[in-house]
Amino acid sequence: MPSAPAQLAFIGLDTVRHAVTTDRAEEHPVPGTVTSGPEPDLAAYDLIVAGLSGKDAHAMLDRLTDQARRAGVFDRLFTVHADMGLMEWPSVHHHGQDYPSNRELVAQTALHYGIPADRHIETHRVVTDPDGTRRAQSLLEQAAMWRKFPDAARRWCTSDSKVDKIRAALTPLVRHHRRQLGRPVRILNVTGVRAEESTKRATRPTYSVGYANAHRQQDEYLPVHHLGTADVHAIVDGSGLAHHWAYDSEPGARDWGGMSRLSCSICIMSNKADLILAVRRRPRLAALYAEVEHAIDHAFKLTMPMSRILELAEEPGGPEPGVVLAEDGPEFAALEAAVRAQLAEPVRLRASTDFTTVPPGCLSCTAC
Numbered sequence: 001m002p003s004a005p006a007q008l009a010f011i012g013l014d015t016v017r018h019a020v021t022t023d024r025a026e027e028h029p030v031p032g033t034v035t036s037g038p039e040p041d042l043a044a045y046d047l048i049v050a051g052l053s054g055k056d057a058h059a060m061l062d063r064l065t066d067q068a069r070r071a072g073v074f075d076r077l078f079t080v081h082a083d084m085g086l087m088e089w090p091s092v093h094h095h096g097q098d099y100p101s102n103r104e105l106v107a108q109t110a111l112h113y114g115i116p117a118d119r120h121i122e123t124h125r126v127v128t129d130p131d132g133t134r135r136a137q138s139l140l141e142q143a144a145m146w147r148k149f150p151d152a153a154r155r156w157c158t159s160d161s162k163v164d165k166i167r168a169a170l171t172p173l174v175r176h177h178r179r180q181l182g183r184p185v186r187i188l189n190v191t192g193v194r195a196e197e198s199t200k201r202a203t204r205p206t207y208s209v210g211y212a213n214a215h216r217q218q219d220e221y222l223p224v225h226h227l228g229t230a231d232v233h234a235i236v237d238g239s240g241l242a243h244h245w246a247y248d249s250e251p252g253a254r255d256w257g258g259m260s261r262l263s264c265s266i267c268i269m270s271n272k273a274d275l276i277l278a279v280r281r282r283p284r285l286a287a288l289y290a291e292v293e294h295a296i297d298h299a300f301k302l303t304m305p306m307s308r309i310l311e312l313a314e315e316p317g318g319p320e321p322g323v324v325l326a327e328d329g330p331e332f333a334a335l336e337a338a339v340r341a342q343l344a345e346p347v348r349l350r351a352s353t354d355f356t357t358v359p360p361g362c363l364s365c366t367a368c
């Protein structure tokens with residue numbers, strides 16, 4: 001089997017970045033993980049795919065790159081980031097310094113750990129307009145289109161924009177390996193999920209079966225599942241690479257006094273403090289969420305509608321923003337225009353079954 005970089009050269013990076021089809025063969029059960037024991041033998045996998053976004057994934061990559069080098073399979077390791085566009089924390093200029101966006105920092109993190117650019121995969125949700133223009137489509141535009149926000153039980157934001165896109169992006173690699181190997185490709189999907197995050201995540205095994213079909217057998221590995229938040233901070237701070245500015249009380253503070261989680265700035269799964277901080281930092285984005293919420297008459301979050309979050313953000317107390325983003329550029333104007341265009345269209349009903357559920361064993365948000 002040729003080395004991973006040689007395969008990418010064969011496939012072409014553009015193909016990896018823009019692949020939109022996937023091997024939707026019927027899934028079937030498998031008796032167990034590729035290797036036995038509580039931890040995987042990395043050498044038994046053809047592809048090792050690390051999903052990156054946020055501090056937990058950074059700590060995971062720190063551990064995983066070490067393990068992959070010791071196992072002699074570093075060249076099988078890929079990093080992947082499902083970019084959510086302006087829903088994610090953007091770059092900021094603060095007190096004369098530039099701080100990267102989440103997407104930029106993720107790419108820097110991969111490079112920092114020795115993953116070459118041709119093994120770092122970015123995916124985006126892309127749609128084609130009636131005039132043939134291909135463009136990224138945001139979660140907020142989807143909510144406007146379907147007149148519904150996602151929620152914990154219907155997390156189509158994750159399935160549409162992350163799980164499906166990452167699975168599709170891997171398809172060229174999987175097809176190539178499948179031809180070479182003559183058997184399903186063994187993929188180890190590695191994420192930064194931690195037990196401390198929720199009672200549901202606490203029940204997840206460190207190493208488990210994901211899914212299998214005629215083309216792939218995917219197992220799941222959570223190498224930092226047991227770590228506490230302080231451990232993660234220590235690993236990230238000790239890595240020599242700055243963490244994302246949104247985690248801090250203000251860009252450059254390096255104090256972990258800001259957001260507790262990353263990925264979408266205003267996330268349906270966020271806690272109250274994170275939501276108040278996010279809307280104080282991104283008032284224009286918050287106003288657009290509120291506009292959609294009002295227009296579609298569906299709460300951004302049932303227990304915490306955006307209208308209520310905005311009220312709370314106006315009250316004294318709670319987290320200080322540290323920085324307030326102007327969001328007055330053409331990119332944000334395009335987001336507003338796309339969202340308002342969807343609100344002006346007739347409702348597009350989304351079938352309740354028309355989304356991939358987010359099973360525990362999938363390439364999903366590590367930050368949500």
Ligand code: SF4
Nearest residue numbers: 157263264267365368
């Ligand atoms: S970060 Fe939150 S809002 Fe964004 S895709 Fe994940 S669950 Fe959905």
